[in-house]
Amino acid sequence: MSAPGTANAGLAAALRKEFDQAFAVAATTRKVQNTHLLAIRVDANPYAIQVAEIGGLQVDRVIAPLPTTIGGLLGLAGIRGELVPVYSLAVLLGYHAPLRVPRWLALCGGAHAFGLAFDDFERHLNVAGAQIATADSVNTKAQHIGAVAHTEGGSRPVISIPSIAAEIARRCTTVGVSKET
Amino acid sequence: MWTFGRKIAIGFALSIALLVIIGGVAYRSLSVLVDSGHTVTHSHAVIESLARVLSLMKDAETGQRGFVITGSDPYLEPHRSALESLPAELKTLRQLISDNPAQLKREGQVEEISAAKITELKRTLEIRRTEGFEASAKAIGVGEGKRSMDELRRVLDEMEHEEHELLKQRAEEAEAAAASGKWTILAGTVLCLVIAVLAGFMLTRSLTAQIGTAVGLVRSSSTELQAAANQQATSSKEQATAMNEITTTISELMATSRQIAESAKRVAQIAAQTAGSAKSGQGTVDTAQESFSAIRRQVDLIVSHMLELGKKSQQIGSVLDIVSELAEQTNILAINATIEAAGAGEAGRRFSVVAEEIRKLADRVGGSTKEIRALIDDVRGAVNTTVMTTESGSKAVDAGSKQFGDVAAALKQIAALVSTTTEAAREIELSTKQQSTAVEQVNVAIGNVAQTTKETEASSGQIMQTASQLTTLSGDLMRLVRPQAFRA
Numbered sequence: 001m002s003a004p005g006t007a008n009a010g011l012a013a014a015l016r017k018e019f020d021q022a023f024a025v026a027a028t029t030r031k032v033q034n035t036h037l038l039a040i041r042v043d044a045n046p047y048a049i050q051v052a053e054i055g056g057l058q059v060d061r062v063i064a065p066l067p068t069t070i071g072g073l074l075g076l077a078g079i080r081g082e083l084v085p086v087y088s089l090a091v092l093l094g095y096h097a098p099l100r101v102p103r104w105l106a107l108c109g110g111a112h113a114f115g116l117a118f119d120d121f122e123r124h125l126n127v128a129g130a131q132i133a134t135a136d137s138v139n140t141k142a143q144h145i146g147a148v149a150h151t152e153g154g155s156r157p158v159i160s161i162p163s164i165a166a167e168i169a170r171r172c173t174t175v176g177v178s179k180e181t
Numbered sequence: 182m183w184t185f186g187r188k189i190a191i192g193f194a195l196s197i198a199l200l201v202i203i204g205g206v207a208y209r210s211l212s213v214l215v216d217s218g219h220t221v222t223h224s225h226a227v228i229e230s231l232a233r234v235l236s237l238m239k240d241a242e243t244g245q246r247g248f249v250i251t252g253s254d255p256y257l258e259p260h261r262s263a264l265e266s267l268p269a270e271l272k273t274l275r276q277l278i279s280d281n282p283a284q285l286k287r288e289g290q291v292e293e294i295s296a297a298k299i300t301e302l303k304r305t306l307e308i309r310r311t312e313g314f315e316a317s318a319k320a321i322g323v324g325e326g327k328r329s330m331d332e333l334r335r336v337l338d339e340m341e342h343e344e345h346e347l348l349k350q351r352a353e354e355a356e357a358a359a360a361s362g363k364w365t366i367l368a369g370t371v372l373c374l375v376i377a378v379l380a381g382f383m384l385t386r387s388l389t390a391q392i393g394t395a396v397g398l399v400r401s402s403s404t405e406l407q408a409a410a411n412q413q414a415t416s417s418k419e420q421a422t423a424m425n426e427i428t429t430t431i432s433e434l435m436a437t438s439r440q441i442a443e444s445a446k447r448v449a450q451i452a453a454q455t456a457g458s459a460k461s462g463q464g465t466v467d468t469a470q471e472s473f474s475a476i477r478r479q480v481d482l483i484v485s486h487m488l489e490l491g492k493k494s495q496q497i498g499s500v501l502d503i504v505s506e507l508a509e510q511t512n513i514l515a516i517n518a519t520i521e522a523a524g525a526g527e528a529g530r531r532f533s534v535v536a537e538e539i540r541k542l543a544d545r546v547g548g549s550t551k552e553i554r555a556l557i558d559d560v561r562g563a564v565n566t567t568v569m570t571t572e573s574g575s576k577a578v579d580a581g582s583k584q585f586g587d588v589a590a591a592l593k594q595i596a597a598l599v600s601t602t603t604e605a606a607r608e609i610e611l612s613t614k615q616q617s618t619a620v621e622q623v624n625v626a627i628g629n630v631a632q633t634t635k636e637t638e639a640s641s642g643q644i645m646q647t648a649s650q651l652t653t654l655s656g657d658l659m660r661l662v663r664p665q666a667f668r669a
Contacts, residue, residue, distance in 0.1 A: 015545060022538050036519060055524075056517045059509075124516060124540055 035132055037125040037149055039156060040104065040118050043095040046156045047118075048125060048149050049106060053161035056107035057121070063101055070175050072097075072168075077115055079107060086115035092164055094143060108161050114168060116161075125151060132158065143167075185388060192380035196373060203369035210362020217355030223277065224348045227284075230274040231337050231344070237263040237270060238295060238333055242326065245302045249309045249317045257306070264299060271295070284343060290336045298329040393662045400655035407648035414641035417634050424631040431624045435617055442613035449606035452599055459596035466589045473582040480575045484568055491564040498557050501550055508546035515540030 036051035058079060063086050065075040072091035076083050086105060091097055102117035131150045144167065146160030244260025247253075271292055278284035305326070309317035518536035522529030 015542075019538060019542070022534065038516065051516065051520055052523055054520060056520055057513050059513055124512070124544065 034126045034128050035149075037127055037156075037158065038106070039122040039125050039151075039153075041120040041122060042093060042118050043090045043098070044119070046122075046154070047093075048156045048158045049116075049161060050158060051124075054106045054108050055110075055113060058105040058107060058115070059121070060103060061105050061115075063105075063117070068175075070171050072171070074101065074117055077105065079105075079113075079115070082113065084113050084115050086117050087168060089116045089118045089159070089164070092116070092144065092167055093159070109165060114165070116164065125149065125156075127151060185391070188384055188387060192377075192384055195376050195380060199369055199373040199376060203366055203373065206365035206369065207362050210358045210365070213358030214355050214362075217351050217358070220351045221348055221355075224344045224351070227274070227277045227344045228341055230270060230277055231341050233270050234267070234274060234291065234295075235334065235337050237267045238298060238330065241267070241299065241302055242330065245306055245326075248306060249314065249321065252309065252314065260302065260306075267295065267299075278340075281343075284340055287336050287340045287343075291333065291340075294329055294333045294336060298326065298333060301326045301329060389662055393659065396655050396659045396662060400652060400659065403648045403651035403655055407645055407652065410641045410644040410648055413644070414638055417638035417641055420634045421631055421638070424627055424634060428624060428627050428631070431620055431627060435620045435624070438613050438617040438620060442610050442617065445606050445610035445613055449603055449610060452603035452606050456596060456599040456603055459592055459599055463589060463592045463596060466585060466592055470582065470585045470589060473578060473585055477575065477578045477582060480571055480578055484571045484575060487564050487568045487571060491561060491568070494557050494561045494564060498554065498561075501553055501557065505547060505550040505554075508543050508550060511543035512540055512547065515543055 037048040038051060038054075038057065040047050040049060056079070058077075061077045061079065063075045063077045066073060066085075072087045074086045074088050077086045078084075084107065088098060088102065089106075090102075098119065102119050104118050104121045105115045106118070107113060107115055127149050133148050133150070135145050135147055142157060144160050144163040145157045146163065147158040149156045149158050240259040240263035242260075244257050244263065247256030248260070250256075271288070274291075275285070275288055278288060305317050305320050308320050515536045519533055519540065522533030522536055525532065
């Protein structure tokens with residue numbers, strides 16, 4: 001009984017030391033050299049999105065369904081006092097529509113904010129630049145994939161949020177043209 | 182089957198009944214004859230009274246005729262005497278015929294006629310005294326007095342005739358009664374004689390037959406008795422031999438009984454020792470059973486504590502869920518803070534460091550909660566296993582306790598059985614002693630029986646002699662009852 005207790009006490013001390021050192025380093029000397037990624041799952045497949053490309057992460061938000069012909073539009077969600085259209089990331093990536101509403105929501109866009117709903121959020125990844133390869137270099141044909149991150153758990157495609165935003169704009173435009181026609 | 186006394190009594194009863202009947206009939210006939218004699222005497226008295234009345238009236242008339250003819254008073258003497266006696270005689274006559282209304286009626290006529298005649302006589306006598314013979318003769322010549330006398334004679338004749346008729350009738354009745362009595366006595370005597378002869382014959386015949394049969398039976402019985410006495414004498418000898426053998430066997434039985442009594446005594450001692458050991462074992466088992474009960478209580482306490490530990494672990498899991506939820510929310514907040522810090526440019530750099538550290542902490546808290554959950558799951562699994570193991574132990578303790586209870590019950594039963602065995606062994610010892618005493622008594626009794634057998638043997642000889650005498654006597658009696666059987 002004493003061995004695990006001693007080990008946990010050592011771990012706690014190490015954590016405390018690391019936490020203190022983080023604040024002991026001067027802020028000006030700190031260089032941002034790594035890329036922050038969110039490891040997610042879309043239709044049970046591993047993906048990642050760059051933290052820098054999103055405006056926030058939400059969970060268990062109520063999505064009000066909306067009658068629409070736009071493919072992937074799940075409905076509207078109230079976030080920070082604004083109504084935000086929420087799209088299914090799985091549908092936009094070319095998968096079938098999910099049977100149940102995804103739990104996680106990534107807030108994207110600036111003035112025209114929209115939400116991308118996905119099934120599961122795994123963890124935060126702090127990946128060095130050398131570990132990220134561009135899509136062209138890895139020769140992937142998948143849509144809306146901007147790069148591939150190589151982590152300890154394996155390779156993980158990094159979704160390009162701007163490409164997704166363009167796809168949404170394209171779909172909205174197509175529906176608007178058909179209505180005018 | 183009628184007895185002798187009954188048959189004799191019936192014969193005598195029949196004869197006595199006939200005698201009584203004959204005596205009754207004779208008495209009745211005699212009474213009738215006596216009554217007839219009385220009535221005949223009575224009728225003769227009436228007839229004599231009638232004759233006296235007529236005679237007195239004749240005397241009165243005779244005196245009247247004498248005085249009329251002579252005129253001399255001495256001739257009136259019969260007249261006066263008759264007139265004095267007539268009332269008494271009429272009174273006597275009336276009393277005698279008081280039971281006959283027809284005769285009473287005629288007597289009334291007699292009195293009237295007599296009074297008229299006396300009046301006529303007195304009138305003629307007065308005429309004779311006052312007017313003389315001629316006048317009185319003329320008065321008599323009128324015939325009034327003659328008519329009165331004729332009428333008086335006629336009525337008296339009727340009364341006499343009536344009495345004669347009654348005499349005749351009573352004589353016939355007396356004769357009939359006498360004849361009836363005579364015939365009854367004769368016939369009854371003959372019948373009584375016949376019945377007496379018949380009863381005597383039947384009694385003699387019946388008694389002879391029955392006594393003969395009885396004597397025959399006595400004779401055969403005495404013969405059988407003689408044979409039985411012979412057999413008894415033989416049996417008595419055999420019995421005496423058997424008694425000797427029985428005496429020997431009983432002596433052996435007595436020796437065996439004593440051995441059994443000693444064995445039973447030893448069994449009783451061993452059984453008593455066994456009972457003591459059983460009681461000691463029962464005490465040990467009781468102590469062990471109490472220990473089992475204490476173990477059982479401790480095991481129940483352990484199970485209770487383990488279940489409480491399981492509940493606490495579940496509560497820790499619930500708290501851990503909240504911690505996990507908080508870590509997740511903290512992580513999300515840290516990510517959003519990082520995003521916001523990045524949006525703030527250089528100004529948000531310091532904030533991003535804090536957010537990064539908070540996120541790391543949240544990550545580590547999440548990891549730690551997962552580890553704690555795994556540990557709690559392990560603890561709950563261990564608790565469940567412990568509870569199940571403890572319950573198995575509790576069941577084993579229960580089973581052990583129950584088996585100890587069975588052992589205790591078995592020991593109690595053994596103790597009871599050993600106690601019963603001890604009592605039985607003592608009873609056997611006592612019974613065997615009693616049996617020995619009884620066998621000794623039997624031995625004495627057998628000796629008495631042997632003595633009795635010898636006496637019986639001696640008695641058998643006497644019985645044989647008596648049976649022989651009885652046979653002789655029955656033959657003599659049979660000779661008296663049925664001599665023809667011996668003549669033939």
